[in-house]
Amino acid sequence: MESMNKSGIHGDQEVTMAELVRDHGHLWNITFSYVNSMALKCAVELGIADVIHRHGQPLPLSVLLTKLSILPSRTDSFRRIMRLLVHSGLFASSTAGDEEEEAYALTPISASFLVTSKADNMSPFVLTILDPVIVNPGHCLSRWFTSAAEPPTAFDLFHGKSVFELTGNNPEFNVNFNLGMAADASFMAKLILKQYGDGVFRGLRSLVDVGGGIGAMATAIAEAFPQIKCAVFDLPHVVSSLQGNPTVAAIAGNMFEFVPPADAWILHDWNDEDCVRILRNCKKAIPPKEEGGKVIIIEMVMKLENEEDGSIHDETTETQLLLDVHMMVPAPGKERSEAEWKRHTVTSSPHSDAAKSDSILAPTGKLRSEARVAQLGQQSFSFIVVPPKLSFLAPRLIPLDLRCGSAEASRSFFAAISLSLPLPDCGSAEASITSLDAISLSLPLAVSTLNLPCGSAEASRSLLTNLRGEASRSPSLSTSCHEAFVLAADPSL
Ligand SMILES: C[S@@+](CC[C@H](N)C(=O)[O-])C[C@H]1O[C@@H](n2cnc3c(N)ncnc32)[C@H](O)[C@@H]1O
Known part of the structure; x- marks a missing residue:
């Protein structure tokens, strides 16, 4: 009987039918994990969370269908997409009324991040990251690895230009991209100000957010520390929307050429050489450490092992790995470990030893994992097997x-x-x-x-x-x- 169960060979090892079925399911889940992203995108576009939020209690399916103008012929499909979203933890299934009609409620994730009237609304971020402009270049990653033309990113290979050139000549995408980035930055600003605010920002007189988009982070800092004169430094087509803003000043320019004097931020969008170039420009723009000058880096810090048990399969790890690979598609960017960040800050310092580097490393990797909206992990699948x-x-x-x-x-x-x-x-x-x-x-x-x-x-x-x-x-x-x-x-x- 035992031999009947052995049905395949993995390397030198025989595997059982049960193992094969499990592995096949695992492969399916990875293959189909984009369906989770698309279901989330659909939920955001339809505004499902807003409708449920406005109702204030579990919303019967029939009402949800009416409010969202779902075609009667799509009722069953809609119920199925809701079933997946419930499984992903974005909504909860419930019942409503005397008849116990099928109903849906918000979960902590959708209540915090998908209701558009909430401060932490991440819907613009979801729509930006899942915009075909960003997703499509992912299809040519393998070509990018081997392309003789050596375009800097898969994005360049697909679109023939960089993501920031594209924001420069596609006004609609520019607005959406900046709003998407700002949604994430606002949430990160809240966490960082709470956790590191006093230690990092108190005492500063001026600050420039380099590559600060439409100013979400700089605005949050200016509001928390009104004595700091905050400015956003970004490309002209980005900061144009900030002209006349009473809270933060807008400075247009190219961070590879110069960085205005004050303190600065850096992003994960760049390769190591570019990071060092930007950091060197920041270094030139700030006063010495003794006079309060500092470079503040707000970044994910890659840590691929779980502190508790050394395992590498927790959700934080997945967030970090996904973001790291994502960063190589639209930009020549990457996520870095603490050691790598330290190396860059030292390399970009005019002094050669770490002790003289005046950078502060604020690890936010954990925070990011807490901020995660969609779980793209494993979903269980069922199989119909002919007995x-x-x-x-x-x-x-x-x-x-x-x-x-x-x-x-x-x-x-x-x-x-x-x-x-x-x-x-x-x-x-x-x-x-x-x-x-x-x-x-x-x-x-x-x-x-x-x-x-x-x-x-x-x-x-x-x-x-x-x-x-x-x-x-x-x-x-x-x-x-x-x-x-x-x-x-x-x-x-
Ligand atoms: C990933 S976004 C980060 C947005 C921003 N930190 C926020 O809070 O919304 C990268 C930003 O860098 C800006 N950027 C790209 N190249 C730049 C350059 N050469 N000089 C200045 N800013 C640049 C982009 O326009 C974009 O706003």
Whole structure:
């Protein structure tokens, strides 16, 4: 029996069927993890959190559908996307009213970060990071690794220009990008001011946020420490929106050429050489340490091991690894360990030893992990497995996956095997399944594994009814068809 379970070889090791199925599921989860991002994007675009928030208590599905103007024909799809969002921890499922109607509530994550009227609203950030302008270059990462032209980033390879050149000549994207960055910066400012505020900022007279976008961080600091004269230094098309701002001054320029005098910030968008160039310019612009000059670096600090148990698979690690790889797509950036940051701050100091470096390293990696909105980690999958009991059908088994067939293709397939079925909208995508027609013509009758996830409820029901009718006329199939339907309906399998 044991040998029956061994079904594959990993290196020199034999693996069991259970291990193979688990590993296959793991691969699927990674492959499909973008679906979590797209579901989140859909939730943000529809404004689901706002509608639930305004209701103030669990919102019945029927009301949610009306308020969001969801088409009646999309009710089932909407319920399914909500099910995924509940699974991701963005919403909670609940009931409402005497009839205990299916309802949805906010979770701490959506209540804090997806309600647009809240100070920590991260919706603009979600929409920026998931904008096709940013996501699409990810598709050419492998080409970027080997491209003879050596473009600086996958973004440059895809768009033919850098992300900041693109913000410069695409006003709509410029506005959205800056709002997205500002959403994240506002939240980080709040955490940093709370945790490091007094120690880092008290006593400063002036401060420049280098690459400070539309001033979210600088504004938060100016409001917390009104005695500090705060300015934002960024590209002209970015700081133009800050002209006349009473809280922070706007200075347009290129940080690789100069940095205005005061204290400064730096970002993770740059490679090591660029970081050193920017830090050197900051260094030139600040007074000596004794006179209160300092470079403040607010960055994630990569730490790939869990302090408690040394494991590397906690959520913080995943955040750091994802952000680090993300940073190589739109910009030549990276996340750095504490040792790497120390090396840069020393390299950029005119003095050669660390003791004389006047930089402060404020580790924010943990904070960032707390700020995480979407969990892109593992989701459990269920499988529909044809049990050995049905294996006698194998020669006539057609694994039928209607997800990819158009309604017409599905219908013609069934017509070909003498089951004329009304399939109103079975099959969602337009991909062709002509090969199924070919198979079906060579097989007189036998449909044993059915994958119904894409058919409407009505289509599935009529398909099952027709198959049951067909099965009752064919005694050898009746039990097995019935069992197959039960299996398909049981999500735990
Ligand atoms: C990742 S965003 C950070 C935004 C910002 N820290 C915030 O709080 O919103 C990088 C910023 O660097 C700016 N930037 C890029 N190249 C620059 C340059 N050569 N000189 C000055 N700023 C630059 C961009 O315009 C953008 O605002």
